[in-house]
Amino acid sequence: MRAEIITIGDELLIGQVVDTNSAWLGQMLNKYGIKIHRINSISDNSEEIKLQLSECLDRSELIIITGGLGPTKDDITKKTLADYFGMGWRTDHVVLAQLEMFFKNRGREMLETNKLQAELPEGCLTLNNEWGTAPGMWFEYNGKIIISMPGVPYEMKNIFEFKALPLINERFSQPKLFHKTIITINVAESILAKRIEQVEDSLPAYIKLAYLPNWNIVRLRLTGVEQSGSDIIKEIDVYTTAIMNILGEAVVATEDLSMAEIIFNLLSHRNQTLSLAESCTGGYISHQMTMIPGASKVFVGSVVSYSNSVKHHQLGVESTLFETVGAVSEQVVLQMVEGVRERLATDYAIAVSGVAGPGGGSVEKPVGTVVIGVCNKDTTLVQTYNFIGDRINIIGRSNNMAFEMLRKLILS
Amino acid sequence: MRAEIITIGDELLIGQVVDTNSAWLGQMLNKYGIKIHRINSISDNSEEIKLQLSECLDRSELIIITGGLGPTKDDITKKTLADYFGMGWRTDHVVLAQLEMFFKNRGREMLETNKLQAELPEGCLTLNNEWGTAPGMWFEYNGKIIISMPGVPYEMKNIFEFKALPLINERFSQPKLFHKTIITINVAESILAKRIEQVEDSLPAYIKLAYLPNWNIVRLRLTGVEQSGSDIIKEIDVYTTAIMNILGEAVVATEDLSMAEIIFNLLSHRNQTLSLAESCTGGYISHQMTMIPGASKVFVGSVVSYSNSVKHHQLGVESTLFETVGAVSEQVVLQMVEGVRERLATDYAIAVSGVAGPGGGSVEKPVGTVVIGVCNKDTTLVQTYNFIGDRINIIGRSNNMAFEMLRKLILS
Numbered sequence: 001m002r003a004e005i006i007t008i009g010d011e012l013l014i015g016q017v018v019d020t021n022s023a024w025l026g027q028m029l030n031k032y033g034i035k036i037h038r039i040n041s042i043s044d045n046s047e048e049i050k051l052q053l054s055e056c057l058d059r060s061e062l063i064i065i066t067g068g069l070g071p072t073k074d075d076i077t078k079k080t081l082a083d084y085f086g087m088g089w090r091t092d093h094v095v096l097a098q099l100e101m102f103f104k105n106r107g108r109e110m111l112e113t114n115k116l117q118a119e120l121p122e123g124c125l126t127l128n129n130e131w132g133t134a135p136g137m138w139f140e141y142n143g144k145i146i147i148s149m150p151g152v153p154y155e156m157k158n159i160f161e162f163k164a165l166p167l168i169n170e171r172f173s174q175p176k177l178f179h180k181t182i183i184t185i186n187v188a189e190s191i192l193a194k195r196i197e198q199v200e201d202s203l204p205a206y207i208k209l210a211y212l213p214n215w216n217i218v219r220l221r222l223t224g225v226e227q228s229g230s231d232i233i234k235e236i237d238v239y240t241t242a243i244m245n246i247l248g249e250a251v252v253a254t255e256d257l258s259m260a261e262i263i264f265n266l267l268s269h270r271n272q273t274l275s276l277a278e279s280c281t282g283g284y285i286s287h288q289m290t291m292i293p294g295a296s297k298v299f300v301g302s303v304v305s306y307s308n309s310v311k312h313h314q315l316g317v318e319s320t321l322f323e324t325v326g327a328v329s330e331q332v333v334l335q336m337v338e339g340v341r342e343r344l345a346t347d348y349a350i351a352v353s354g355v356a357g358p359g360g361g362s363v364e365k366p367v368g369t370v371v372i373g374v375c376n377k378d379t380t381l382v383q384t385y386n387f388i389g390d391r392i393n394i395i396g397r398s399n400n401m402a403f404e405m406l407r408k409l410i411l412s
Numbered sequence: 413m414r415a416e417i418i419t420i421g422d423e424l425l426i427g428q429v430v431d432t433n434s435a436w437l438g439q440m441l442n443k444y445g446i447k448i449h450r451i452n453s454i455s456d457n458s459e460e461i462k463l464q465l466s467e468c469l470d471r472s473e474l475i476i477i478t479g480g481l482g483p484t485k486d487d488i489t490k491k492t493l494a495d496y497f498g499m500g501w502r503t504d505h506v507v508l509a510q511l512e513m514f515f516k517n518r519g520r521e522m523l524e525t526n527k528l529q530a531e532l533p534e535g536c537l538t539l540n541n542e543w544g545t546a547p548g549m550w551f552e553y554n555g556k557i558i559i560s561m562p563g564v565p566y567e568m569k570n571i572f573e574f575k576a577l578p579l580i581n582e583r584f585s586q587p588k589l590f591h592k593t594i595i596t597i598n599v600a601e602s603i604l605a606k607r608i609e610q611v612e613d614s615l616p617a618y619i620k621l622a623y624l625p626n627w628n629i630v631r632l633r634l635t636g637v638e639q640s641g642s643d644i645i646k647e648i649d650v651y652t653t654a655i656m657n658i659l660g661e662a663v664v665a666t667e668d669l670s671m672a673e674i675i676f677n678l679l680s681h682r683n684q685t686l687s688l689a690e691s692c693t694g695g696y697i698s699h700q701m702t703m704i705p706g707a708s709k710v711f712v713g714s715v716v717s718y719s720n721s722v723k724h725h726q727l728g729v730e731s732t733l734f735e736t737v738g739a740v741s742e743q744v745v746l747q748m749v750e751g752v753r754e755r756l757a758t759d760y761a762i763a764v765s766g767v768a769g770p771g772g773g774s775v776e777k778p779v780g781t782v783v784i785g786v787c788n789k790d791t792t793l794v795q796t797y798n799f800i801g802d803r804i805n806i807i808g809r810s811n812n813m814a815f816e817m818l819r820k821l822i823l824s
Contacts, residue, residue: 011624013448014591015438016633016668020430022453027427036425037460039453041434044622048449055467071602072623073612113602133602152625154801179426190483190525190545200485210456211484212423213564221428256428276716282702283695286716290694293770293803301722303715304688304698310713310756314726344722358705389566391705 001172002060003029005039006052008067008077009151012041021066021156028160033174033226034062044068046080053084053146061144062172064160067151069134071113077148078137082121085141090122095135102133127163131155136163145171175226180236181256182220182243185404189213192220192247199242207236215389215396219256252404259403260288266410267298267348274406275344276302277315277336277351279327280370285350285399300346305336315339328353328365330373330382337373338380348376348410350402354387356394370398374406381405413584414472415441417451418464420479420489421563424453433478433568440572445586445638446474456480458492465496465558473556474584476572479563481546483525489560490549494533497553502534507547514545539575543567548575557583587638592648593668594632594655597816601625604632604659611654619648627801627808631668664816671815672700678822679710679760686818687756688714689727689748689763691739692782697762697811712758717748727751740765740777742785742794749785750792760788760822762814766797768806782810786818793817 005025011017022039029036037060042048049068056063068077082089096118103110117133120126127136127147132155139146147164149156184192189211193200200209206227212219222239224232244251253262267274276285286302289295305311308322316339317332325331333351341349354370361367368389373382383405387397417437423429434451441448449472454460461480468475480489494501508530515522529545532538539548539559544567551558559576561568596604601623605612612621618639624631634651636644656663665674679686688697698714701707717723720734728751729744737743745763753761766782773779780801785794795817799809 010620010622010635011633012435013438013451014442014635015435015440016593016624016631017626018430018432018435019451023424023427023430025427026425030426037455038464039425039431039451041451043449052450070623070625072605074620074622108600108603111602111606113605154805188520190523191520193484193525194523208422208486210422210486211482212428213482214429219428221423223422223426278695278698282707282711283690283698283714283716284702286690286695287699290696290716290718291804291807295694296718299694300719301716301726302695302718303726304695304702304713306702306708306714307712314713314715314755343726392703393566395703 001034001062001174002037003034003062003064004037004056004060006049006056006063006065007039007041007151008044008049008065009041010044013043021151021153024153024157025064025066025160028165030177030179032165032169033176034168034172035177044074044076046076046083049077049080050084057141057144062168063144063146065146065148066156069148069150071111071117071133078121081137081139081146081148085121085123085139087121087123089119092118092120092126092135095120095126095128098128098130099133127159129155129159131158138164138167178224178226178232178236179256180222180240180254182222182240182247182251183253183257184218184220184247184250185252185400186216187218187247187250189218192218192250196243196246199239199246203239204235207239215393216387216400217252217259252407258288259400260285261292263403263406263410264289264292264295264298266407270410272298272347273300274298275300275340275346275349277340277349278302278304279306279311279336279352280354280356281352281395281398281402282306284395285352285402288399300344303340303344311336315343326365328355328369328371330371330384333371333373334380334382337375337382341375348374348406350374350406352398352402354394354398356391358391368394370394370401372398372402372405374402374409376409379409381409413446413474413586414449415446415474415476416449416468416472418461418468418475418477419451419453419563420456420461420477421453422456425455433563433565436565436569437476437478437572440577442589442591444577444581445588446580446584447589456486456488458488458495461489461492462496469553469556474580475556475558477558477560478568481560481562483523483529483545490533493549493551493558493560497533497535497551499533499535501531504530504532504538504547507532507538507540510540510542511545539571541567541571543570550576550579590636590638590644590648591668592634592652592666594634594652594659594663595665595669596630596632596659596662597664597812598628599630599659599662601630604630604662607658608655611651611658615651616647619651627805628799628812629664629671664819670700671812672697673704675815675818675822676701676704676707676710678819682822684710684759685712686710687712687752687758687761689752689761690714690716691718691723691748691764692766692768693764693807693810693814694718696807697764697814700811712756715752715756723748727755738777740767740781740783742783742796745783745785746792746794749787749794753787760786760818762786762818764810764814766806766810768803770803780806782806782813784810784814784817786814786821788821791821793821
């Protein structure tokens with residue numbers, strides 16, 4: 001069974017908005033054994049939409065469309081689909097009642113354009129939008145399914161998960177796919193590939209290995225298609241173990257987690273706490289921790305000590321060090337990490353100071369020089385790194401490396 | 413002239429990676445009057461790649477391909493393109509020398525798979541990759557241009573900007589596009605559309621208006637195509653002014669900037685400084701500020717006071733308040749914002765405390781309740797909001813609203 005996504009909106013084509021919806025949809029469908037074969041991003045243009053839809057209908061059974069359902073003039077998806085399928089219009093009175101309540105609850109006036117959102121093509125099934133104003137639509141055409149949803153991620157995700165997915169599962173039953181992700185750090189893709197060449201060559205045709213590098217992390221993803229008469233999960237486990245045995249220390253986890261989630265799980269399990277002192281990473285590591293629901297079980301707080309004054313007053317770093325060895329130095333980071341752990345009274349702490357660029361580099365400390373420290377009450381470790389890349393790259397690599405140093409300290 | 417993007421990689425289709433490359437390419441090309449007509453994301457599969465390439469060659473003059481050029485077995489783009497164009501192989505000795513230097517500089521052994529990256533299809537022009545190991549390639553075929561680049565964003569961006577774009581500009585000369593973005597806050601898309609309906613209806617065919625909602629911000633984007641005999645920039649300015657006059661207070665800026673950039677520009681211009689006390693936003697606002705190169709001119713630091721203990725010890729919030737009115741209260745936020753401004757010695761400060769969810773809500777303070785405070789030495793403003801959405805949504809809306817409150821205080 002082939003499935004495709006069509007995302008509609010000039011904002012995607014001129015790069016004003018990044019298409020995060022498709023990745024989310026791909027993930028959701030993949031869990032149910034449905035593979036997305038193509039993602040097609042096109043313009044808010046009626047002819048383009050029709051052309052793309054024709055192509056997709058020629059080759060796929062399930063077509064998921066996002067975008068172009070808003071209340072404004074540039075939103076033309078609904079009208080275009082009604083035209084394409086030759087459908088008249090109906091008023092969906094359930095949607096109308098929902099819209100009235102939506103605006104009443106928010107104390108906002110309901111405009112004519114909002115009311116129009118209850119006008120739907122006659123032949124489609126409504127996928128109620130309890131999270132916004134534009135309903136989703138489910139069309140059947142020549143035995144194919146076409147789903148249209150708004151592009152606002154929060155609304156789309158809820159409509160898809162709670163309204164569309166149950167219908168999709170009823171309709172399509174697929175051989176399941178199973179994934180296993182092995183997360184590695186600090187080893188380049190080509191070196192990993194060389195080391196596990198023999199395992200890779202021995203994989204059966206229904207198990208595939210992919211390398212997904214991001215900053216200093218490479219995720220190795222094994223994907224297997226369910227086979228009758230064999231246990232695909234066990235088979236994947238055998239290859240996972242073989243790869244882990246070869247890669248040893250480079251393996252950080254065998255679940256698809258962020259470094260922050262790995263640390264959260266470790267500390268949460270041990271009922272231990274963490275604080276951070278961030279200079280060049282500027283709050284990014286704290287943000288990674290606090291994107292985890294329930295982070296407060298582990299994460300107590302941070303001092304984002306961007307200026308030297310904050311490093312001195314809030315963390316207790318000796319002021320003379322800024323002149324003698326500079327803020328990006330192992331001495332300063334040592335005082336930062338011990339200072340924040342003591343002041344915020346946590347079991348563990350991380351501190352980072354570096355040159356994220358593009359400015360601020362020097363001959364001795366070029367852009368990418370980052371000093372990372374981790375500690376608990378007995379041990380403090382400080383290490384200097386030279387990362388390559390642009391500002392977000394250096395911040396991201398620092399984040400990963402800081403969590404990796406902490407992971408080793410926790411497990412030591 | 414039509415241009416399309418093909419992004420190759422199963423990781424995009426199963427949603428393990430979000431395609432940020434296409435948005436970036438769309439932005440870059442748009443500046444030079446080249447519009448991307450479609451973005452096609454497909455599998456690492458030789459047949460799919462050939463099929464997609466045939467379709468694109470049928471309808472477009474410029475095809476930009478990213479991904480599948482790594483050194484591992486799942487990377488098949490280069491071989492597939494050579495097959496498709498019926499080209500033999502050549503060793504690019506400049507690339508080989510670069511690769512040798514690349515590995516030498518990093519103290520890493522150069523493997524056979526790395527050497528293979530210097531083997532290129534005979535008929536293609538090399539787009540040197542000075543930022544990684546896989547070179548880009550420039551093909552000409554039946555008068556069409558096909559560019560293939562690695563998928564690693566940092567490498568792709570540099571190759572495109574410094575190697576491919578100059579050649580594209582030489583080859584294609586297009587009527588220029590001009591954009592103007594008006595950023596609005598706290599007014600829903602449908603209400604904005606209603607208010608500016610007359611202006612929108614009066615736009616000439618060569619000027620288009622798009623609404624781009626994201627959290628509590630809507631960006632209105634006017635796009636005009638250069639016309640001979642008229643000044644498109646002036647024309648767009650006339651409509652911009654008309655829209656601004658109608659929307660008044662809802663307009664935050666007339667440049668495509670983030671809220672953090674707007675605040676940075678305001679404070680930088682005034683030589684004034686900012687500190688933050690973040691609870692539910694957990695470092696996100698600090699990260700937004702510190703993603704701006706040179707942020708240290710304005711941003712001094714933050715206290716991410718996730719626990720009440722940090723609110724008390726690092727910011728001076730009275731402990732009794734946590735029991736009497738709770739951490740998500742105007743009294744606590746008032747002490748947080750004044751506390752951080754005083755302790756970090758800045759001109760302005762922001763503080764945020766709220767319930768980002770999914771857990772932690774109550775009847776009086778449901779998920780989405782967020783208290784925001786801003787202050788300078790004379791004035792402190794505190795306000796409670798009820799935001800709707802998931803965790804990142806609530807954090808993002810808090811970020812925007814906090815900067816908006818600060819913007820008004822700065823300008824008052």
